[in-house]
Amino acid sequence: MAKGHKDKVAVITGAANGLGQAFAKRLAEEGVHIAIADIGAADATVKLVQQAGRDAFVSKCDVSSPDSVAAMAADVQKHFGRADILINCAGIFPQQSFDDMTYADWKRLLGINLDSVFLCSSAFVPGMKKRGWGRIVSMSSSTVGSVVTGFVHYVSSKAGIIGFTRALASELGPHGITVNAIAPGLTKTPGAMSRAPRPGFATMDDEFESVAQFQAIKRAEVPDDLAGTISYLTSDDAAFITGQTLNVDGGRVRS
Numbered sequence: 001m002a003k004g005h006k007d008k009v010a011v012i013t014g015a016a017n018g019l020g021q022a023f024a025k026r027l028a029e030e031g032v033h034i035a036i037a038d039i040g041a042a043d044a045t046v047k048l049v050q051q052a053g054r055d056a057f058v059s060k061c062d063v064s065s066p067d068s069v070a071a072m073a074a075d076v077q078k079h080f081g082r083a084d085i086l087i088n089c090a091g092i093f094p095q096q097s098f099d100d101m102t103y104a105d106w107k108r109l110l111g112i113n114l115d116s117v118f119l120c121s122s123a124f125v126p127g128m129k130k131r132g133w134g135r136i137v138s139m140s141s142s143t144v145g146s147v148v149t150g151f152v153h154y155v156s157s158k159a160g161i162i163g164f165t166r167a168l169a170s171e172l173g174p175h176g177i178t179v180n181a182i183a184p185g186l187t188k189t190p191g192a193m194s195r196a197p198r199p200g201f202a203t204m205d206d207e208f209e210s211v212a213q214f215q216a217i218k219r220a221e222v223p224d225d226l227a228g229t230i231s232y233l234t235s236d237d238a239a240f241i242t243g244q245t246l247n248v249d250g251g252r253v254r255s
Contacts, residue, residue: 004236006031009080013063013120014090016040018189019139021048022223023087023230028052030231035076035083037061037120038090055080063090063116064108073123082131083124085234088117088138091157093191095150095198106153113157117164125172134177135234138165140245142185145253150198158183162245169243178242180233185249186211187221216251225250 010027014020016038024034028049035057036042042058049056057079061072076083091113096105117138128134141158143151161181169179186192186208193204201207208220229248232238247253 002030002231002235002237005231005234007033008084008234009033009035009076009082010085010087010234011035011037011076011083011120011124012087012089013037013061013116015045015087016042017044018089018191019184019187019223019226020087020089021045022227023089024049024056025052026224026227026231027085027234028054028056032085032234033057033080035059035080037063037072063120064111066119069116069119069123073120076124077127082127084128084131084133085135086120086124086137087230087234088120088136088161090116091139093151093154093195095195096153097150098152101153109153110157110160113154114160114164117161121164121168125177128177129172129175132176134172134175135238136168136172136177136179137230137233138179138181140165140181140183142183142247142249142253144183145247145255165245166243173242178233178238180238180242181245182226182229182233183245183247183249183253184226185215185221185252187223187226189223211252212250214252215249219250221248221250 010032015024015036025048029052033055034049046056059072059075062068140161144159165181197207212218
């Protein structure tokens with residue numbers, strides 16, 4: 001069990017499946033109660049958390065909506081009385097050329113991927129400051145340091161998370177709250193496997209195989225590859241690490 005996890009409460013956005021689900025399972029196994037904030041059905045994640053002997057609470061939430069996030073935060077406060085850990089995991093990654101991108105496309109993606117990080121952090125930071133302890137971890141992406149096309153809005157949102165993380169860490173450090181980010185590579189989540197492959201690849205499996213050849217560890221990344229990093233960054237062992245973005249991508253991007 002990670003140091004300091006037992007009976008903490010974690011809010012995880014986008015935890016109905018994929019990375020968020022893997023994080024919920026891992027933290028629950030280490031003694032953390034889980035609040036799932038997602039627009040999708042979270043029955044599978046609830047079952048995993050309960051199998052680990054922890055309390056699972058679901059609040060249906062559109063993380064790009066200030067009103068929805070405020071309602072979710074009130075639900076969490078009513079159910080658990082606090083939130084010690086916030087993991088900003090909700091996000092979308094549509095591939096779209098810049099020529100075809102409209103302002104509405106841009107705003108929608110930035111709302112879900114970046115505005116949500118501000119809204120959720122704003123909702124839970126006051127309580128963390130009051131208690132003098134907190135962990136915020138947000139998901140960036142190794143695409144920020146990669147040569148990719150068709151993702152101008154996506155890469156912009158993930159670069160914004162890095163800037164947000166660095167700036168907020170400076171403000172919250174004196175209050176016992178750390179703020180960090182993780183930059184994964186292309187990861188085999190249900191969302192990734194359901195989208196069309198990039199031009200030049202017949203299937204998503206072909207794309208994953210190609211990406212793996214640019215990594216030091218030459219296999220496709222899976223959600224469990226990131227769970228250990230989440231466990232560490234949200235524990236007492238990482239109390240002196242803040243403002244950082246950790247590349248967890250098999251060694252593709254170096255920083």
